[in-house]
């Protein structure tokens with residue numbers, strides 16, 4: 001955990017799907033991470049994945065991947081559950097080619113089950129993903145995300161339990177989602193610290209050495225997230241207290257921005273941290 005990283009979710013606009021162009025824009029913006037958006041499924045061929053991985057390496061870009069949106073491990077449809085497992089397996093198979101070390105995904109909705117009923121299904125599905133791959137120590141981790149909707153699996157407590165019980169998992173902390181799920185609960189350093197300490201207490205070095213954060217502003221209703229928004233004053237959560245906590249605790253997260261213009265959110269996040277460094281040195 002030598003260094004923090006900052007980057008956008010998905011290629012910057014105007015790259016027409018050209019990875020080298022995307023990496024150049026990211027690097028020229030002073031950033032060094034990309035969460036590859038395979039959100040409509042992973043359709044590339046293996047040699048394309050290899051070329052992408054080599055280019056990321058050449059440009060010094062740290063890679064994660066956001067797996068398909070249609071993953072729904074607790075779906076009522078058996079076919080959807082099978083497909084969801086298969087999508088995660090395919091993401092894991094492609095990750096080493098793409099230089100990807102973390103596969104971010106949404107577990108999905110509770111599908112009418114209680115959280116307690118949903119939990120064992122999620123757990124056994126992820127065990128099955130790893131059993132299909134046959135190993136879990138080749139440097140790629142599955143990173144289920146904190147969910148923004150109250151009807152979706154992915155509270156802090158659920159992710160702690162899941163990551164404690166299944167090897168090869170780390171949480172992706174989407175702070176905007178957490179803010180929406182808790183109806184505006186992230187406002188102070190203490191609010192952020194409580195979440196980080198709970199994960200650290202339970203998951204220890206696996207958590208601390210693999211911190212993966214999503215940041216953006218968010219609009220929400222009583223059922224949770226409605227839309228991702230820019231960072232800054234207008235929408236919560238304010239990430240300045242988060243940056244203070246990160247700095248004081250010496251955490252080294254990768255920050256992935258999911259704002260409407262992701263690259264701007266990544267630049268803003270990095271700027272906030274640099275300003276803190278300056279004012280404290």
Ligand SMILES: [Zn+2]
Pocket residue numbers: 145174214258
């Ligand atoms: Zn996210």
